[in-house]
Amino acid sequence: MTAEAEAITGQVVLVGGGPGDPGLMTVAGREALFAADVVVTDRLGPVAVLEELDARIEVIDVGKIPFGRATPQEEINRILVDQARRGRTVVRLKGGDSLLFGRGGEEYLACTAAGVPVRVIPGVTSALAVPALAGVPATHRGLSQGVSVISGHVPPDNPQSTLDYGALARSGTTLVLLMAVTNLEAITAELLAQGLPADTPAVTVADGSMPTQRILHGTAATIASACAEAGIEPPAITVIGAVAGLSDLLTAGAG
Structure with missing residues (x-):
């Protein structure tokens, strides 16, 4: 393990936010969201729940709009790794379940390749x-x-x-x-x-x-x-x- 990897104290949590209604988020997903230092989200997550977050939690919008503004997946991966390397707990909030057409697998691999601890909280698909x-x-x-x-x-x-x-x-x-x-x-x-x-x-x-x-x-x-x-x-x-x-x-x- 590299010295840089050993210095990492942050982590990434991939949270599936469910189909859109905040009430359909899992209890574990909500707990992770409110315990985060930074939330990386897009338009398909239960965005209404973001209004409940404490002001100390930074929200980064990496929305992907069909035929409109879109943050490249490589940039999203970089943001997750960079934020975790700052010692922060990063929640990647996605719609549905992160690992079903959500590219959560790519984000998981990017984090592990960088030596960043990552865990998954499944969502209601x-x-x-x-x-x-x-x-x-x-x-x-x-x-x-x-x-x-x-x-x-x-x-x-x-x-x-x-x-x-x-x-x-x-x-x-x-x-x-x-x-x-x-x-x-x-x-x-x-x-x-x-x-x-x-x-x-x-x-x-x-x-x-x-x-x-x-x-x-x-x-x-x-x-x-x-x-x-x-x-x-x-x-x-x-x-x-x-x-x-x-x-x-x-x-x-x-x-």
């Missing part, structure tokens, strides 16, 4: 929580025996895509699409081309868990156009599968 809030169970006896969570940040024909859409279309599992607003039309078109029945129920939930939450119903063939017509913007989650058809039933009595 939006992939399951947001559909549930819209009356869509990820699995349901007789309808779905599994769930596939996929990233839609690149379209199916992009060389960066590693997904087998044919296998997904035939899987018989619930499909949960994250970061897929922009590419939803291309993704659903590919699923249909690969054999997914056009009448497969689908639901899109925008701003899940927040007062501005919106729910759109459709099918695999219509959900993309419905989202476009409604002007849906990120963050939003789309669920495709038989369980999506339960949404109206399960939310009928909700107030």
